[in-house]
Amino acid sequence: xxxxxxxxxxxxxxxxxxxxxxxxxxxxxxxxxxxxxxxxxxxxxxxxxxxxxxxxxxxxxxxxxxxxxxxxxxxxxxxxxxxxxxxxxxxxxxxxxxxxxxxxxxxxxxxxxxxxxxxxxxxxxxxxxxxxxxxxxxxxxxxxxxxxxxxxxxxxxxxxxxxxxxxxxxxxxxxxxxxxxxxxxxxxxxxxxxxxxxxxxxxxxxxxxxxxxxxxxxxxxxxxxxxxxxxxxxxxxxxxxxxxxxxxxxxxxxxxxxxxxxxxxxxxxxxxxxxxxxxxxxxxxxxxxxxxxxxxxxxxxxxxxxxxxxxxxxxxxxxxxxxxxxxxxxxxxxxxxxxxxxxxxxxxxxxxxxxxxxxxxxxxxxxxxxxxxxxxxxxxxxxxxxxxxxxxxxxxxxxxxxxxxxxxxxxxxxxxxxxxxxxxxxxxxxxxxxxxx
Amino acid sequence: xxxxxxxxxxxxxxxxxxxxxxxxxxxxxxxxxxxxxxxxxxxxxxxxxxxxxxxxxxxxxxxxxxxxxxxxxxxxxxxxxxxxxxxxxxxxxxxxxxxxxxxxxxxxxxxxxxxxxxxxxxxxxxxxxxxxxxxxxxxxxxxxxxxxxxxxxxxxxxxxxxxxxxxx
Numbered sequence: 001x002x003x004x005x006x007x008x009x010x011x012x013x014x015x016x017x018x019x020x021x022x023x024x025x026x027x028x029x030x031x032x033x034x035x036x037x038x039x040x041x042x043x044x045x046x047x048x049x050x051x052x053x054x055x056x057x058x059x060x061x062x063x064x065x066x067x068x069x070x071x072x073x074x075x076x077x078x079x080x081x082x083x084x085x086x087x088x089x090x091x092x093x094x095x096x097x098x099x100x101x102x103x104x105x106x107x108x109x110x111x112x113x114x115x116x117x118x119x120x121x122x123x124x125x126x127x128x129x130x131x132x133x134x135x136x137x138x139x140x141x142x143x144x145x146x147x148x149x150x151x152x153x154x155x156x157x158x159x160x161x162x163x164x165x166x167x168x169x170x171x172x173x174x175x176x177x178x179x180x181x182x183x184x185x186x187x188x189x190x191x192x193x194x195x196x197x198x199x200x201x202x203x204x205x206x207x208x209x210x211x212x213x214x215x216x217x218x219x220x221x222x223x224x225x226x227x228x229x230x231x232x233x234x235x236x237x238x239x240x241x242x243x244x245x246x247x248x249x250x251x252x253x254x255x256x257x258x259x260x261x262x263x264x265x266x267x268x269x270x271x272x273x274x275x276x277x278x279x280x281x282x283x284x285x286x287x288x289x290x291x292x293x294x295x296x297x298x299x300x301x302x303x304x305x306x307x308x309x310x311x312x313x314x315x316x317x318x319x320x321x322x323x324x325x326x327x328x329x330x331x332x333x334x335x336x337x338x339x340x341x342x343x344x345x346x347x348x349x350x351x352x353x354x355x356x357x358x359x360x361x362x363x364x365x366x367x368x369x370x371x372x373x374x375x376x377x378x379x380x381x382x383x384x385x386x387x388x389x390x391x392x393x394x395x396x397x398x399x400x401x402x403x404x405x406x407x408x409x410x411x412x413x414x415x416x417x418x419x420x421x422x423x424x425x426x427x428x429x430x431x432x433x434x435x436x437x
Numbered sequence: 438x439x440x441x442x443x444x445x446x447x448x449x450x451x452x453x454x455x456x457x458x459x460x461x462x463x464x465x466x467x468x469x470x471x472x473x474x475x476x477x478x479x480x481x482x483x484x485x486x487x488x489x490x491x492x493x494x495x496x497x498x499x500x501x502x503x504x505x506x507x508x509x510x511x512x513x514x515x516x517x518x519x520x521x522x523x524x525x526x527x528x529x530x531x532x533x534x535x536x537x538x539x540x541x542x543x544x545x546x547x548x549x550x551x552x553x554x555x556x557x558x559x560x561x562x563x564x565x566x567x568x569x570x571x572x573x574x575x576x577x578x579x580x581x582x583x584x585x586x587x588x589x590x591x592x593x594x595x596x597x598x599x600x601x602x603x604x605x
Contacts, residue, residue: 063584071507179583252543273547340541401585
């Protein structure tokens with residue numbers, strides 16, 4: 001029987017004022033990752049007051065973020081009784097409790113003297129009749145969606161006790177063209193699918209992009225030089241460089257938690273693959289595995305002390321854990337079928353994987369010793385989980401039988417809230433960024 | 438202007454299709470690279486030509502699921518490749534390793550690499566100089582057959598010997 005991992009979070013009751021509240025008082029949202037929240041929390045998100053339509057747009061993005069998380073049930077605006085005209089004044093709480101809004105969001109958007117956007121918002125506990133959060137944010141006008149995501153993160157954090165994940169981006173592989181000659185481009189977008197743009201032109205096959213946990217930097221594999229190799233790309237400058245100077249194919253790269261190392265597979269001349277780590281400053285490489293097998297898909301634990309990876313050293317692909325300097329790998333996957341693409345949760349508690357069994361591909365999680373395996377999603381072909389920075393949501397890609405191409409999906413740890421992530425073309429290999437700075 | 442009818446009347450194309458059928462390839466199979474097959478060159482495979490290598494010798498071998506073992510049927514093809522390469526020694530080759538879609542991306546890159554290395558090692562053992570052979574893995578990124586069942590997957594688990602330079 002699976003252990004129940006249960007976390008209960010308390011919300012604070014603080015006096016009004018534009019101040020961040022941190023003291024626990026009573027639970028509004030209870031997260032049980034095995035069973036899911038029985039009832040998402042009903043919340044009322046009012047249109048932010050603004051001279052133009054920007055206030056409504058910002059409220060819409062906040063509402064969509066919270067709804068997609070599966071933890072919140074935004075109430076339809078038609079049900080609202082009180083029309084908020086002064087978002088700085090206390091609302092008539094009974095008008096909101098009568099429609100069962102447990103929390104209320106009000107706000108306003110204005111333009112500063114120097115042409116920037118100012119967004120102020122307040123989060124209210126309607127039953128306690130108190131303000132929970134009052135904050136204001138400034139940004140350039142074109143970054144209004146980021147403001148909305150930051151506010152959604154603030155609400156999520158205040159009501160669940162967990163860090164949010166809405167002010168983040170996804171790098172992925174955009175796929176177009178026929179299946180036997182796909183054009184693959186690196187692409188990047190906000191976590192909700194907005195602001196999509198390409199990072200490569202599609203002339204070379206690109207695969208498996210990964211975000212740096214610490215910088216606006218990604219590592220990925222490209223066929224551009226004839227020999228497929230791992231590259232590093234600075235997102236702000238567009239500067240690219242080859243990672244290392246290895247004789248054979250390098251692939252399956254991933255950053256260390258401090259962003260200073262890349263761990264990846266290097267193909268040996270005998271056709272087997274071993275795992276190496278490379279320090280990005282000194283360029284020194286460390287060999288972590290020496291098996292006569294396929295060792296690939298390495299991923300660091302968040303404290304940097306261990307590496308989980310895929311190996312077929314036992315005959316078929318399974319998941320192993322070893323120290324970050326290599327040596328003494330321990331197999332942790334023992335279920336029916338094969339296991340690959342292990343990814344350590346940023347919280348450190350779980351490892352997400354792709355499992356193949358019974359002709360299906362499954363996305364699942366297990367504890368770091370291999371116990372407590374839970375399958376979140378099954379299908380004809382799906383793989384490549386990536387964690388949201390708060391370790392509560394996974395994104396992966398799926399290609400149903402008979403379909404023309406893969407698409408991106410997210411699923412929370414309960415397995416109940418699956419969402420298709422909109423992309424312009426087909427999409428694969430998603431990788432979640434850390435929370436933006 | 439080339440029309441489908443014109444291609445169908447081209448004896449070279451008909452010969453090519455027939456040869457592929459004899460080699461056991463299903464009609465869903467698409468040659469990796471039409472230029473390598475000598476489609477534009479005409480003729481049914483002059484001695485020493487790329488077309489002869491592809492059609493008469495056989496440019497590809499197939500593997501079992503999650504395996505890089507050279508099967509008995511593949512050993513004959515690779516032996517013929519080695520003989521032919523011994524005769525036409527001006528060619529260098531690239532052995533491309535491929536996997537079907539029924540594996541995850543990174544693992545399949547490694548599997549394709551192991552298949553390419555297996556084919557290369559067999560050719561070297563049959564006398565082809567190692568420095569004439571380059572290998573590359575495409576994992577599951579370049580399937581030749583694109584349906585979602587075994588009839589396609591068996592064609593995609595392959596190593597393809599591509600002729601690089603030399604007389605043609």
